Amino acid sequence: MCAAKPKSTAGLLGWFRVRTGWTRHWGVEALGAAMTQRKVLVVTFVDLVDGAGGPARAAVAVARRLHEEGRLVGIVSPSADPEAVGLPRALLYSPPHPLVHRVIQRILSFPSQLSDSTLRRLRETLFDFFLSRSGIMRHSDTVLFLKPAFPRSADRASKAGIQSWVWASILHPHFNRDRILEEREKWRVTGGQAYTDPRRITALERFFSRVDHILVGSSLARRSYLDHGIPEGSVSLLEQTFAIDLRAFEPPMAPHEGEIFRVLHVSQMNLIKGIGYLLTAWSKLRLDSAELVLVGSMEPGIIDLCERLAPPSTRVTGFTRNVARHYAEADVFVSPSAADLHPYTVLEAMASGIPVIVSNQCGISAAVDHGRNGFVYPHDDCEALAGHIRWCQDNPIELRKMGLAAREKARNFDQENFAENLIRAIDEAPG
Known part of the structure; x- marks a missing residue:
């Protein structure tokens, strides 16, 4: 037996709500x-x-x-x-x-x-x-x-x-x-x-x-x-x-230890992210026992850049949902943006206790206290970027202190x- 349609507007609304959901x-x-x-x-x-x-x-x-x-x-x-x-x-x-x-x-x-x-x-x-x-x-x-x-x-x-x-x-x-x-x-x-x-x-x-x-x-x-x-x-x-959701990104229980010095970048990689500058700086360094890890999807143009510029010490992972694992394995995070206002990955790295190196064309560089929890450099200065990366490898004790300071700074941005x-x-x- 079908229910009769109500005559009032309120009743009609209720009838429609029940019948359709x-x-x-x-x-x-x-x-x-x-x-x-x-x-x-x-x-x-x-x-x-x-x-x-x-x-x-x-x-x-x-x-x-x-x-x-x-x-x-x-x-x-x-x-x-x-x-x-x-x-x-x-x-x-x-x-x-x-x-x-x-x-x-x-x-x-x-x-x-x-x-x-x-x-x-x-x-x-x-x-x-x-x-x-x-x-x-x-x-x-x-x-x-x-x-x-x-x-x-x-x-x-x-x-x-x-x-x-x-x-x-x-x-x-x-x-x-x-x-x-x-x-x-x-x-x-x-x-x-x-x-x-x-x-x-x-x-x-x-x-x-x-x-x-x-x-x-x-x-x-x-x-x-x-x-x-x-x-x-x-x-x-x-x-x-x-x-940043501080509960989703936390420093590892034990300090990162390993023979490999890892530099990490995470993003949906396109030309605005400045990947060419990072690859150029990394090629100049020729560091021993070091690895550059690029995590995230890539535009075809960025794939072409990697094929032309990335040295063998570069590892490309592609897209992954388990980004926290890469933060836990990294020594320093780099955001070389050519023009990027809100790269959340910078704060994710800081919340994970990782020092960050960001370009001055990265809007979130305002969160970085130069020399305390990371470094800020001119976006197209590959020599400056390379110098900051080298300093991080050469100063592991100071780098660990910077990681602690990065985590504390990230608390301001919950x-x-x-x-x-x-x-x-x-x-x-x-x-």
């Missing part, structure tokens, strides 16, 4: 909560699932803090696991419905002539399209974007009089584009299409022109926006806008501090 994904329950007590909507573009990386953990930390204060409208992401996030299912919103999202992902994953950068832009565009047409945004006083890629949604917020913020996880797109073009010419390789895609750059420009406030974590980042026409009053330098600083900046802003 879809309302939580389309934000109906979240909207009800938001209208009575919550004010901030958090938007990210990472899957909030168990084992997710640094950006996901940072987003969850912010959302949890807002939820504790009774101010969270919801958190928007491509997909989310309530148990992994630690928030009520009603506050997790995925545009479109996760089933539709999976179908779209499957279609886009079919073999095609589309480049990775084009597929990435299509995913961002679809996410932005559905979010901008959802009802959840209009019940917010503030939208906090943790990914600068959604111009339609930023435009929707602007027209609705909703204050919008973005935690800028990238340098200005024109800065990145120009640096990639320089790197291509220098190393004679292709790559970095995600940074030079004209349509994506246009979308990012439109996004940054729509949001009210841009939060950055370094003077390098702030200057990149000011130099490309963003009003000074719209860009705020916020200290400690980096986040997720709770990150969430507190970010929310305070929003609360203290005029208007």
Whole structure:
């Protein structure tokens, strides 16, 4: 026997909820909560699932803090696991419905002539399209974007009089584009299409022109926006806008001992990561009983660089989920970025008790106290990089002390501090 459809609106909503079970994904329950007590909507573009990386953990930390204060409208992401996030299912919103999202992902994953950068832009565009047409945004006083890629949604917020913020996880797109073009010419390789895609750059420009406030974590980042026409009053330098889960990365129980001196780099390697400079410096050193370990995926151009420049003492592992094992075996970590704002791996290494060597074009270099927990050098100075690596091998006792200092420094960048600083900046802003 079929249940009769109720006549009232409230009854109809309840009937639809029971019959379909879809309302939580389309934000109906979240909207009800938001209208009575919550004010901030958090938007990210990472899957909030168990084992997710640094950006996901940072987003969850912010959302949890807002939820504790009774101010969270919801958190928007491509997909989310309530148990992994630690928030009520009603506050997790995925545009479109996760089933539709999976179908779209499957279609886009079919073999095609589309480049990775084009597929990435299509995913961002679809996410932005559905979010901008959802009802959840209009019940917010503030939208906090943790990914600068959604111009339609930023435009929707602007027209609705909703204050919008973005935690800028990238340098200005024109800065990145120009640096990639320089790197291509220098190393004679292709790559970095995600940074030079004209349509994506246009979308990012439109996004940054729509949001009210841009939060950055370094003077390098702030200057990149000011130099490309963003009003000074719209860009705020916020200290400690980096986040690390200290529980996920800890120093090994016993100090690293071994005959091999290991230099480690971990990233999704593309031209922006400065791998050519690291390989050049490593080739100059010709160290005995030493190994350079490169962990992570590689663009074709980086594979070409390795084939041309990497000496036999270089080991390439490819992508792995067990990054902690490599941190435990390393003596020093190097981030030779040509232009990189938030390489989480630097903080992961520091939290693991490893001294770090980072370029001055790495936004997170602000976390490094030169000579105390690591070294900072000019990004294109291979001689300086080689000198710091050699010093680390020649001074194992001092290096171990630097590792302890790195761990202590990393404590300042735990997720709770990150969430507190970010929310305070929003609360203290005029208007």
